[in-house]
């Protein structure tokens with residue numbers, strides 16, 4: 374099971390994620406309480422070992438913003454949480470993770486219009502376009518027509534529900550932000566427990 378820890382803002386949480394075995398780490402460039410500047414992401418990126426993939430998370434960015442992130446931070450993946458089109462995704466020169474907000478089964482069908490590296494299924498956003506800490510009805514994913522090797526489950530995952538989530542959905546990767554935080558700050562112990570439980574499951 375691959376694990377992505379998203380919304381990394383400092384070296385302590387980055388180190389905790391890497392040491393606990395995170396496969397992907399995410400930097401928020403979109404409007405979010407976890408947003409960091411390109412300069413800050415560049416500084417943090419210097420501490421990321423090569424086997425850990427650096428993901429830049431955006432919402433309806435311009436192509437220039439994405440290309441700047443790739444060039445300056447050395448992003449390995451770009452994660453898109455807005456209404457980015459299939460054509461826009463094809464223009465991005467690194468593998469794309471396209472996020473889909475799942476309210477009903479129709480939302481899942483939208484994924485088949487895209488040809489991307491990973492399909493991330495998330496809850497409908499709250500104030501922002503993700504990172505709400507809310508789960509959605511995982512049973513909606515039972516009819517998903519995407520190879521499981523390309524499925525990422527996100528939205529409200531936490532140490533207490535990660536094992537149930539994996540056994541119901543069987544994704545290739547799980548992605549978490551809020552569920553490993555206390556009072557809006559990444560909690561090093563929660564990161565460790567989350568990764569340990571996710572990796573034990575499969």
Ligand SMILES: O=C(O)c1ccccc1N[C@@H]1O[C@H](COP(=O)(O)O)[C@@H](O)[C@H]1O
Pocket residue numbers: 379380399401403404405406407430432454493495501502503504505506507527528529530548549550551552
């Ligand atoms: O984390 C954010 O603040 C955020 C803001 C805008 C778009 C995406 C965001 N994060 C992504 O949202 C999901 C779920 O997060 P959570 O675990 O429910 O907090 C995840 O993919 C984050 O990468």
